[in-house]
Amino acid sequence: MPSNINVKICGVTRAQDIDASVKAGARYIGLNFFPKSPRFTTLEQARDLALGTAEGICKVGLVVNPTNPELDALTATVPLDMIQLHGSETPERVAEVKQRYGLPVMKAVGVATADDLLVLDNYAQVADQLLVDTKPPKDAKLPGGNGLAFDWTLIAGRRWNVPWMLAGGLNAGTVAEAIRVTGARQVDLSSAVESAPGVKDAGLIQAFCDAALAD
Ligand SMILES: O=C(O)c1ccccc1NCC(=O)[C@H](O)[C@H](O)COP(=O)(O)O
Numbered sequence: 001m002p003s004n005i006n007v008k009i010c011g012v013t014r015a016q017d018i019d020a021s022v023k024a025g026a027r028y029i030g031l032n033f034f035p036k037s038p039r040f041t042t043l044e045q046a047r048d049l050a051l052g053t054a055e056g057i058c059k060v061g062l063v064v065n066p067t068n069p070e071l072d073a074l075t076a077t078v079p080l081d082m083i084q085l086h087g088s089e090t091p092e093r094v095a096e097v098k099q100r101y102g103l104p105v106m107k108a109v110g111v112a113t114a115d116d117l118l119v120l121d122n123y124a125q126v127a128d129q130l131l132v133d134t135k136p137p138k139d140a141k142l143p144g145g146n147g148l149a150f151d152w153t154l155i156a157g158r159r160w161n162v163p164w165m166l167a168g169g170l171n172a173g174t175v176a177e178a179i180r181v182t183g184a185r186q187v188d189l190s191s192a193v194e195s196a197p198g199v200k201d202a203g204l205i206q207a208f209c210d211a212a213l214a215d
Contacts (some may be wrong), residue, residue, distance in 0.1 A: 003213035005179065008165060008188040009205060010062065011039030011145060013198050015052050020202035024209035028058040030188070033066075033074060037142055038197035039190065043077040043212050050079045060084050060106065064143055068100070069127065082106055084131065086144050095126045104128035106165070110135030110143075111150045117158065124160040131188060134168030147191030149174070152181040159183075172207040176214065188210050 009021040010030030018029050032039040042051065050059045053161045061080040063071070065087035074080070084095060086108040092194050093187030098105045107127035112135035120130060133149040136143050166184035171192035178184065191197075191202040 002159050004185060005212050006060075006165075006186040007209050008060065008166075008186065009190075009193060009200065010060075010188055011037070011190040011194075011198065012049065013039055013041055013045070014199060014200070015049060016202070017052050017200035017205075018049060018057075020200065020205045021209075022057055023201075024206045025149070025213050026057070026205070026209060028060055028082075028186075028188070029053060030060045030062050030190075031078065031080075032062045032145075033070075033144070034062065034064045037145065039145065040198075043073060043123060046078045058082055062086055062144075065089060066097075071097065075103070082129070084108060085127075085213055086131075091122055091126045093130070094123065098126070098128070107132050107168075108133050108144060111154060114154055117154065120158075120160065122163050127162060129162055130160055130164040132166055132168075132180050132184075133188075145190045149178075152178055155182050157183065167208075170208075172211040175208065175212045179212070 007026040008028035009026045012018050012029050013033045019047035021029055058081045060082045062084040082104045084106045094107050095117055105127050106129035107123045134148045140146055147169050165186040165188045166182050167188040170189040193199040193200055193208050
């Protein structure tokens with residue numbers, strides 16, 4: 001029986017990562033356009049990866065505080081199904097990106113304390129999806145993809161009026177518990193399915209999806 005959990009494997013950089021993700025049952029793949037990330041892909045690399053992705057898999061483009069010219073180039077080059085805003089974009093900017101590019105927008109929000117839940121409520125008014133991620137530590141080099149979990153009990157029982165994904169330090173050993181505590185129906189990860197930063201591992205992807213999709 002198909003699982004009612006959706007998995008997103010973020011930061012894929014090679015065709016074999018996408019094939020392994022799809023084979024394991026992931027429904028979303030994330031292409032990373034943040035230049036400082038070890039998971040960064042150029043527009044040309046991403047276009048080839050996206051064109052080779054199986055039909056029906058949602059191809060998400062991850063960007064951090066992008067300018068319109070950057071988004072113009074991205075959307076003109078890479079056939080994406082969704083834009084993931086992973087910076088300090090305001091709700092107004094989320095609405096503007098949605099309107100200008102005609103693609104669904106997922107807004108990532110970092111959670112560390114209960115105060116961050118108000119921020120999530122605000123973005124739920126404008127975004128098509130929310131990515132409920134761990135707030136990066138102050139000295140972090142990356143705004144996401146740091147392999148760190150937050151206290152899941154902060155969002156236990158919380159619901160928004162748009163679909164949402166749980167992210168932040170998930171791995172094959174913790175995802176079932178994370179789903180149980182938070183009630184998430186969608187999960188996203190990057191670090192725990194890598195053998196090195198930016199290099200996904202097919203066995204780790206399979207093990208994660210097996211654990212997540214067993215629910
Ligand atoms: O992964 C990155 O390098 C990255 C860089 C800049 C902004 C966001 C980034 N990743 C965001 C994601 O969608 C990750 O999948 C999410 O933060 C969870 O990552 P992890 O804790 O490594 O599983």
